[in-house]
């Protein structure tokens with residue numbers, strides 16, 4: 001009898017342990033390096049979802065630096081760990097390398113970092129991932145959420161966009177993921193820029209001049225060495241162009257990388273000059289050389305023009 005009782009107690013204990021564990025697993029999400037929730041202050045909270053440990057920084061690194069300068073809280077989330085993004089490296093070692101690189105980059109921008117431990121090229125718009133997005137947005141108590149558009153070339157980019165859109169209403173629903181309190185106010189959701197035309201081209205609602213932080217952004221992107229030596233370098237995914245180790249060689253290579261991003265930021269400024277004029281006034285707008293652009297998603301809160309300027313407090317005309 002005693003034996004039976006002991007077995008029963010052990011079984012109950014084990015069940016409790018399993019239940020406890022599964023409860024814990026329930027509130028966890030596949031995360032590599034999560035930052036704490038920002039302090040409760042009157043500053044803005046921005047969360048940027050990029051599919052790989054470079055996308056958010058490339059598209060919104062300048063705006064992030066400008067927000068951070070004013071004490072606002074920015075967090076970059078990479079929705080995959082980037083573990084196939086190199087010609088000759090892959091798997092765990094590459095995921096670790098890219099996580100370390102993007103943390104360095106975000107530190108330079110003044111932003112927080114989280115890299116979800118989901119394989120590169122394998123992100124799916126699942127219920128589990130929708131919950132992860134909802135929890136991350138709620139934990140950050142985000143005022144602004146950013147992500148890719150749905151007509152992007154890369155499946156991870158597209159599904160990041162889908163997951164962002166799927167979270168846009170659910171973050172306010174108290175009984176969805178009740179382990180993290182819902183947001184009282186739906187954030188404003190925006191798309192990162194791209195050049196895809198079909199079915200509809202990107203149309204910015206906000207264009208931010210990043211001239212004053214362009215060097216800072218370039219320095220941040222320079223930290224992403226795995227991408228500089230592999231994918232960004234050649235566009236040929238099977239070839240590596242090692243970064244020189246001698247100071248002169250490194251400086252020359254850095255210049256090439258910086259110029260590439262300068263051209264991109266110039267083309268955004270030129271393409272959306274009319275929007276810059278609308279936001280900064282003609283005199284200032286004509287002088288803007290580098291810019292980043294964002295388009296409102298129609299699923300989150302729809303801000304007035306005045307509110308949008310408060311969320312992007314960079315237009316002092």
Ligand SMILES: [Zn+2]
Pocket residue numbers: 051052055154157
């Ligand atoms: Zn990407």
